[in-house]
Amino acid sequence: MSYLVLARKYRPQSFDEVAGQEHVTRTLQNAIKSGRLAHAYLFSGSRGVGKTSIARILAKAINCEKNKDGSPCNKCSSCEEITAGTSVDVIEIDAASNRGIDSVRELREGVRYAPARSKFKVYIIDEVHMLTKEAWNALLKTLEEPPDHAIFLFATTEVHKVLPTILSRVQRFDFRRLTPQGISEQITKVLKDEKIGLSDEAIQLVARLSEGGMRDALSLLDLVSASFDRDTKKQPITEQEVADLTGVAGRELIEQTLEAIVKKDALAVITCVEKLYDYGYDVQNFYKEVLGGIRDALVMRATGEKAGEVMDLPESSVARLKEIFDGCDTTFVDQLFLIFQSGEQAVFNSAHQRYVLEALLLRMAQAEPLESLGAIDERLARIEGSLGSGGGGAPARRGPPARPTEGAAPARAAAPDTQSKPESSSIVSGAEPGCADSGNASAAAPVPPGQEIPEWRLIAGNLAERKMRWRGMLSAASLRMEARGVVLVPTDDKFEKARRLMGAEDLTELLRTIGEELAGERGGEAPPVILGELDLSVREAAPERAQAKAEARSEELDERARVKREARENPVVAQVLDKFSVGDINIRKKRG
16 A cells, blocks of 8 residues: 555544644534534634544534444444545535536535435535635525535635625634644654654744644654654654754754844854855745744743743743843843844845845844833933032923922022012013022023014924914914013914814913923923913004015916917917817916
8 A cells, every 4th residue: 555644644533633623623513412513514724724624524423323422433334435535425525626607506406316325415615715706606595595414514714705695604613723732742642653753842843834734744744754764763853954854944043043133243143144045944934933032032021930831942942042031121122023023024025135134133133222211211310410419500401390299398499589570570571680590590581571482483383293283373373571471462363263163271271381381491480371362463564565466466467368369369379279279378487
């Protein structure tokens, strides 16, 4: 007998042998035991997770002569025929090659006839998403009300392509990818039965490369076992040998790359990329493994001693990662992850993948840890404290001043003065010296009454960027210094329109924020800002210029009309207009 590949030899023959799909097998067994079988099932999931295998097991279970607890006995004639693929009552159809309406018509004709030997006639249609829309429509009625003896089992890897009208007529099961740990356990059982020796690291690599598909893992195991003629029980196949065979970077190269990045060793980084290309390893797989290594380091930092429970890595690899990232904090590891992840498309889509990958890895190796916001704020506080203790030469801190707590002592002693002064006296020209902040040497020069505060345009621009709803009022107002204090004076009718859209609380917040910004720009305490009356003098200051501009525009239009009239009267121009069917003439000034 010819050699039977491992994927076929170890195909599950009962529900108990299926790995990783307990939610599906349990439901189907209960349905068989209780006699609540649906007439159509849809199995969806990625490749190699057991969709077709469970469909065959279900076909055996419902036709088994000695069914026990919802599972097939695999000993009766019906089970043996279905296992061998010779049962006339279990029809397997590949929808990729039988996708047309003619194939569905043949199916509809055959489904009417009762099964020859079994209890049910079962149709297993694989890759069902490949059926055409016309084929689905032809099957709709049969699928909705099939004969009592017919059961449909659909399998697909792209369930989103199945029509909604079909999904509403079937029971759907979503198959999960197998975990690397689950695949490793299954591989270990197969290795024991086949007397093949693989190291634990090699088993883990095979499990990772299979990407959740048991069939892919067994096919890869077939390749690995056939590549070595030595007694692998005495000399197990190593991880590096599996990596060389499959064309992926081994764990050792990944760890060397990560160590070079953390140690900021640019030469070692270039050497690792050179090895990658010299051995012909797959660049995308290398990228994924390096990104996965940084992710594992983040998980270790976040979970501590429980990291082994959520990482599918051998203990030796976990210990090595801890050694590599021992001196790195979580913020820096996260920074490395973001840098590397941001270059994914550049690496994959570039015609010069090596150079892009080298540049990306070097950027990571040269990255400096970012300082946290808390540390920056603490450092700024220390600097301000040291400057403040040096006397009056300390610069004023920009931005709104901190609000004093209730009952707190005053920040500075009031200057001896018998007359009470307004809070904005440090801004108004001619204020008493004792009213100004004597400890703030950088305070701006006072503003004479009746003039606009010089910093107003800067303050208005900052606030307009901060809150969009304030823009209308800020663009139609001026901040002036008057005898009664700081006044926000409307200079356009648009101010009132914008004001109507704002509530009283929002307007109060705007005035308070203007005072805080003014204090931040000029120093001192935040003065109260008063809303003044409409002043159109700015808009009405130049009516003569507006009139002159309007007259100049009128003269320009008259001149254009005259030139256009003379052009139409010209015989040559008229001939050109007639030949090209031009309806109008555009007159422009000659530049220069």
